[in-house]
Amino acid sequence: MTLKYPSQAVATPYFIAAIGLFVAQILFGLIIGLxxxxxxxxFPEIPFNVARMVHTNTLIVWLLMGFMGAAYYLIPEEAETDLHMPWLATLMFWVFLVAAALTVLGYLLVPYATLAEMTGNDLFPTMGREFLEQPTITKIGIVIVALAFIYNIGMTVLKGRKTVVSLVLLVGxxxxxxxxxxxxxxxxxxVQDKFWxxxxxxxxxxxxxxxxxGAILAFVLIKVTxxxxxxVEKWLYVIIAMALITGLIGTGHHYYWIGAPEYWQWWGSVFSALEPIPFFMMAVFAxxxxxxxxxxxxxxxATLWALGCxxxxxxxxxxxxxxxTLSPVNYYTHGTQITAAHGHMAFYGAYVxxxxxxxxxxxxxxxxxxxNGEKAQVLEMWSFWLMTVSMVFITLFLTAAGILQxxxxxxSDNxxxxxxxQDKIELFYWMRFFAGVVFLGGLVAYIWSFFVPGEKTAAQMAPVGQAGEGGSAVTPGV
Amino acid sequence: MAQAFTKEMARNIFYGGTVFFFLLFLALTFDTHLALPDRDRRELLDPETDLGQQIALGKKVWEDNNCVGCHSLLGEGAYFAPELGNVYTRYNNSTDGIIGFIKSRPKDGIPGRRSMPQFNLSDEELEGVAQFLKYASQIDAAGWPPNIEG
Structure with a gap:
């Protein structure tokens, strides 16, 4: 089987690098968990703040790498034309990878304050804020990569078929x-710093x-079902409509306790209480x-991952x-392990x-x-369950820790x-750590599944069905 | 979904809903910025004053050392080390207490336990970061945190 559009191949290095950074993310997650x-x-070689920064920043970068790979793969197929500039996509891959590697090395090899000084943070201070710890020059690099990427994707969509999937992806x-x-x-x-x-x-x-x-999920579902x-497109519109209708004002749940007016407790509570709706619809849809x-x-x-997601x-x-999210609850839970529990499962479920x-x-x-062949898929499905179940346990242990905290x-009265x-809830941190080790086991199985030799499956040997986009046709309603 | 509900209707809900709620969000943002002067203690930040300069240096020290990588400030950041939005009040309204703690951190940590790194800050930087944290404690954060422990 060959690619419909040869330029889709630029996605491969993005996916491989994404998985590589995923491994780094999990290793540093285990370090901070311990x-x-x-x-x-x-200590003091890799203090907590440095390891955590590597854990969160590699997460962000690998998710972005994955999004880019996904776009480079699916946009030519949706637009029914080759990518506008495949060489630009490959060039930007290397720029992004080198920038990410240098940034992580900077975190690990010199004290953060030295990195700030070396990269001229005094001239244009943007560092030292959660998740945005990257040196300013790295941030500028991210903007350049993102612009080149959007230009490439946008031009491809413009010259080809315009589907709802590509449009929604592009807006996103x-x-x-x-x-x-x-x-x-x-x-x-x-207050303004935090607000913006x-x-x-x-x-x-x-x-x-x-x-x-939503766009990537819709694409995968169109292909596999x-x-x-x-x-699919009607569902997609309704889901993303609900996501933004609830999520924009839902920002208010972050404005309860940072100095913004008290009315955000109402706006934030009401709208973010509705934020589960688009996710519920997404599950029903899938x-x-x-x-x-x-x-x-x-x-x-692939179907299992889409449903699991x-x-x-x-x-x-x-x-x-x-x-x-409701402000009377958040008053007590704000900035505790409850937030960490939510963050872990939400990022894993939605974006990983x-x-x-x-x-x-x-x-x-x-x-x-x-x-892939049967054996590789079985191993991949094992990795799905290992990672997913261990993430459920990580979330449950952190939730227990958070409630006690x-x-x-x-x-309490005293x-x-x-x-x-922190000392009193240590047991739950230990259990979270061991769940994390199991997660790493799942990740190892996942990577291993790429190297399982692919014997042909029955479906692959059968002629491809007339339905078009791959797979053998079955009677409707099965 | 029923046939009467078309893709075009779904699309219009998306665009209409997004535009409407984004504009509402902008309006609330605008109103918030009108209300902030009474809440965010911006008068302390005047760069013409010694205090304003100290707080500016303190925020720079806070950021350059990635303090938020372990601590939370008004509940945001990491949850590995104590909340610092009210550390000034927790230390009996004393900047000296804050300075003394930061200065006294052992270089090689404490066996088996979490310990803040020794950042080797100058006296000026120590005073700045203490004043920055004092300023943070004076922001009107709607009564948060629930108690002195943060």
Whole structure:
């Protein structure tokens, strides 16, 4: 099986680098997980703040790498034309990878203050804010890569077929670039600093990224189920409409306690209480499409990731988000392990799993086969369950830690100090760490599945069905 | 979904809803910025004053050392080390207490336990970061945190 459009091949290095950075993210996650209970682990060589920065920044970069790979893969197919400038996509891959590697090396090899000095942070201070720790020059690099990427994707869409999937993806990507610009705004006034910081952070993950997620999920579902595009696109519009209708004002749940007016407690509570709706619809949508499939695609693993993504995004972003979003609850839970619990499952469910879904679907095709062999897929599905179940446990242990923390430190009659409480909830940190080790095992199985030799499946040997976009046709309603 | 509900209607809800709620969000943002002068203690930040310069240096020290990588400030940041939005009040309204703590961190940590790194800050930087944290404690954060422990 060959690619429909040769330029789709530029996606391959993006996917491989994404998985490589994913490994780094998990290794550093284990380091900080251990530092929670063995406080002097790797101290002072790799202090907690440095390892955490590597953990969160590699996450962001690998998700972006995955989004870019996904766009380069699916846009030519949607637009029915080759990529506008394949060489630009390859060049930008190397620029992005080298910038990311240098930044991570900078974090690890010199003290952060030295890195700030070396990269001229005094001239244009943007560093030292959560998730936006990258040197200013790296941020400028990200903007350049994003602009070249959007230009390439945009021109491809313009010259080809314009589908709802590509349009929604493009709107999401433009939003991603635009809202990143707020990372350059760093006023001395702490309230304003925090207020606008959320325009990058919240409007990314609870705003425009949901458009990207929706578009990629819609693409994968069209491919693996063969359901009529019209139906998928209608769902997609409704889901992303609900995402932005609830999520824009939903930003208010970050404005309760940072100095903004009290009315945000009403706006934020009401609208963010509605934020689970688009995620619930996404789960209903995914199962609906698979139940109404018009063909059985041989890539079972990709279908599993797509369904898993919709369910876990609903649980992590929807349910665990709702758990602490109402302002009277958030008053007690703000900035505790409850937030960490939500963050872990939401990022894994929504953004890690959508990336693994598109990689699972596209990589076999990029490697010249419609789907991996039976053995490779079984191993990949093992990795799905290992990672997903261990992430559920990580979330449950952090939630337990968070409930105890809130009670002991903030709610009981005799509130105790932060570090005293941390010692008392140590058991849950240990259990979280061991769940993290199992997660790493799942990731190893995942990578291993790429190297399992592919014997031909029955479906691959059968002639490809007339349904068009791959897979053997089955009778409707199966 | 029923046939009566078309893709075009879904599309219009998306565009209409997004534009409407984004404009509403902008309006609330504008109103917030009108209300902030009474809440955010911006009068302390006047660059013409010693205090304003100290706080500016303090915020730079805060950022250049990635303090938010372990601590939270008004509940935002990492959850590895104590909340600092009210550390000034927790230390009995004393900047000296804050300075003394930062200065006394052992270079090689504490065996088996979490310990803040020794950042080797100058006296000026120490005073700045303490004044920055004092300023943070004076922001009207709607009664948060719930108690002195942060």
């Amino acid at each position: 530092q929670y209970v063995v406080g002097d682990f790797l 990507l433009v939003g991603l670039a635009v809202f990143f610009l707020f990372s350059f705004f760093n006023p001395l006034n702490l 910081w959320w325009w990058t952070i919240h409007l990314w993950v609870e705003g425009v990224w949901e458009l990207i997620l 063969g359901v009529d595009r019209e139906i 199962f609906n499409m698979v139940n109404r499939r018009r063909r059985n695609h041989p890539n079972k693993a 919709a369910v876990m995004a609903f649980l992590g972003a929807g349910v665990w988000g709702f758990l602490h 799993m959508i990336n693994l879904a598109i990689i699972s679907y596209a990589m076999p095709i990029l490697r010249g086969r419609e789907a 809130v009670y002991l430190q903030r709610y 509130p105790q100090s932060f570090m005293v409480v």
